[in-house]
Amino acid sequence: MSNAIAEIQINCVDFSENLNFFTEDIGFSIELIFPADSPRTAILSGHGLRIRLEKNQVDGPISLNLINDESGAKEGLIKLAPNGSKISFVSDELECEENIEVPSLINKVVIKKLKESSDWIDGRAGMQYRDLVPNRLGGRFIASNIRIEKGGPVPDYVHYHHITFQMIYCYKGWVKAVYEDQGEAFIMNEGDCVLQPPHIRHQVLECSDNFEVIEVGSPAEHKTLVDHDMSLPTKEIRPNRDFGGQKFILHKKNSPENIPLLIRQDGFQVRDTKISEATAGLASVVALTKSDQSLQTNLTHNYDVLFLFVLWGKINIHIDEKQTTLDQGDSISIPANTEYTWKDPSDDLEILEISLPPQN
Numbered sequence: 001m002s003n004a005i006a007e008i009q010i011n012c013v014d015f016s017e018n019l020n021f022f023t024e025d026i027g028f029s030i031e032l033i034f035p036a037d038s039p040r041t042a043i044l045s046g047h048g049l050r051i052r053l054e055k056n057q058v059d060g061p062i063s064l065n066l067i068n069d070e071s072g073a074k075e076g077l078i079k080l081a082p083n084g085s086k087i088s089f090v091s092d093e094l095e096c097e098e099n100i101e102v103p104s105l106i107n108k109v110v111i112k113k114l115k116e117s118s119d120w121i122d123g124r125a126g127m128q129y130r131d132l133v134p135n136r137l138g139g140r141f142i143a144s145n146i147r148i149e150k151g152g153p154v155p156d157y158v159h160y161h162h163i164t165f166q167m168i169y170c171y172k173g174w175v176k177a178v179y180e181d182q183g184e185a186f187i188m189n190e191g192d193c194v195l196q197p198p199h200i201r202h203q204v205l206e207c208s209d210n211f212e213v214i215e216v217g218s219p220a221e222h223k224t225l226v227d228h229d230m231s232l233p234t235k236e237i238r239p240n241r242d243f244g245g246q247k248f249i250l251h252k253k254n255s256p257e258n259i260p261l262l263i264r265q266d267g268f269q270v271r272d273t274k275i276s277e278a279t280a281g282l283a284s285v286v287a288l289t290k291s292d293q294s295l296q297t298n299l300t301h302n303y304d305v306l307f308l309f310v311l312w313g314k315i316n317i318h319i320d321e322k323q324t325t326l327d328q329g330d331s332i333s334i335p336a337n338t339e340y341t342w343k344d345p346s347d348d349l350e351i352l353e354i355s356l357p358p359q360n
Contacts, residue, residue, distance in 0.1 A: 011060035106138030114329030173211035191253030197243030313349035
């Protein structure tokens with residue numbers, strides 16, 4: 001007898017409303033949701049049944065997906081029943097391939113102004129997302145400002161992400177979270193951040209009112225999968241565990257090791273999160289503040305991605321033959337070999353800088 005399983009696909013216009021109906025009213029559990037910032041696909045399980053919920057332009061009839069377990073022999077095959085029901089043979093999306101395909105980079109100057117476009121949308125687990133890089137650099141990179149306005153317990157679950165890189169920076173308020181093999185739940189305050197290595201199980205437990213983070217990851221669209229079998233915290237504590245070539249990092253802004261701050265060649269004071277070391281050079285995350293030195297002019301870089309978010313204060317940047325003021329909550333992505341100059345930083349300036357070097 002075949003070990004193949006089946007799922008029912010339901011197409012719907014209002015994805016969030018239907019997801020709440022099947023999980024809260026009917027009792028199904030989420031197995032996968034994608035993408036996190038604006039979900040359009042979910043795989044649910046319960047009552048001996050698996051459902052695939054798909055956001056669509058129209059509400060549609062039920063389709064039946066047969067999950068193929070025969071090395072893809074029938075994958076892509078579609079059959080129609082006499083009553084018009086569609087039966088599709090598909091691969092199992094709950095199985096994550098070992099290698100992640102990262103889309104090719106499409107880069108240009110991208111400036112996102114908070115005052116001009118504060119378009120918050122509903123994401124997973126009661127969180128609201130603001131997209132900071134709308135073109136996603138061709139799908140290579142996503143940066144989101146995420147908020148929860150009303151604090152308290154967060155309706156999250158033990159989950160993990162199929163990514164090559166992901167970090168969370170606590171921008172405002174505080175959050176309590178717990179991570180696989182990293183001990184008891186801990187509090188992240190403003191200025192703290194974590195590196196979430198590939199597939200590390202974690203859960204957001206509770207947060208303050210008006211809580212906000214900056215979340216950055218690659219690739220832009222990636223799977224979020226639920227682990228119903230794991231309870232956190234785990235009994236074993238392994239702070240140096242390797243997760244896909246990376247190690248978990250919890251950076252605390254006010255740790256004594258961050259004082260004094262180093263002054264970089266371009267004139268900024270730098271608070272290094274040590275994420276570059278933990279990712280073996282895959283990405284660097286630092287916080288920049290004003291120093292007593294003048295800022296260097298006519299800057300360029302050779303990173304694949306250079307993304308900056310103004311946490312506090314403001315600064316002017318001259319780029320693409322024009323000058324722009326970046327205020328608190330604004331962000332900019334600067335392509336490689338693009339000349340730019342910083343001017344007139346405010347005394348309270350603080351910038352979050354994420355850089356990803358070219359891929360081999």
